[in-house]
Amino acid sequence: MSGVLAGRRVLISAGPTYEDIDPVRFLGNRSSGKMGFALAAAAVGRGASVVLVAGPTALVTPGRVRRIDVRSAAQMREAVLSALPADIYLGAAAVADYTPRVTAGEKIKKSGEGMVLELVPTADILAEVAAHPQRPGLVVGFAAETGNLEHYARGKLEAKRLDMIAANLVGVPGSGFESDHNALSVYWQDGQRQLGPTAKTRLAGELLDLVAERLS
Ligand code: CTP
Secondary structure, three states, X not given: OOOOOOOOEEEEEEOEOOEEEEOOEEEOOOOOOHHHHHHHHHHHHOOOEEEEEEOOOXXXXXXXXXXXXXXXXXXXXXXXXXXXXXXXXXXXXXOXXXXXXXXXXXXXXXXXXXXXXXXXEOOOHHHHHHOOOOOOOEEEEEEEEOOOHHHHHHHHHHHOOOOEEEEEEOOOOOOOOOOOEEEEEEEEXXXXXXXXXXXXXXHHHHHHHHHHHHHO
């Protein structure tokens, strides 16, 4: 296969995670998975072999992509770490930062009183991949922020020891979660680039061309 990513192994996480409270309830988020799936299709189109670890989503698997379906942050972590080594990791999933301390085995009944749900932090998959003995040559994180985009994105770039971070503003109509369009501000140690606003499919291609550029 020819293309700027020919012979490269690309590992992508996509979608939300669901953290179960009991057999009928969970904590989720508004990630659609569209950006991660678009990245998988664009990577295949550029000659890469692609593993896509997907949280709950109804999206169709792009052609020639090996998809691993997961539900929780813990399952996503397990699947991502098991899929290493890779040349590139794109952490596009909206991984839950917290999960219920216990998942009830039976449906929780209402008591008429208020209730408190105890949450514990999940492992940071992206930071673990970046610190892994089999660290991919390029580790790319994503950040959805409601303001102070560059400040928060660069903070994450450094704190998680990433090579690149693609940040977008959420809470803006026609962009971000659930939308087919988005714009990205991409930052790395000594540079940055603005991509879009455009369709997520096209944005994915532009981001992968930038990734390929930075890798070589
Ligand atoms: N991420 C991850 N594992 C987690 C949480 C996040 O791999 N448990 C990854 C996401 O895939 C994404 C990036 O980290 O690439 C998002 O960064 P994060 O700091 O988690 O963003 P927020 O959760 O929005 O953090 P904050 O609340 O500090 O803004």
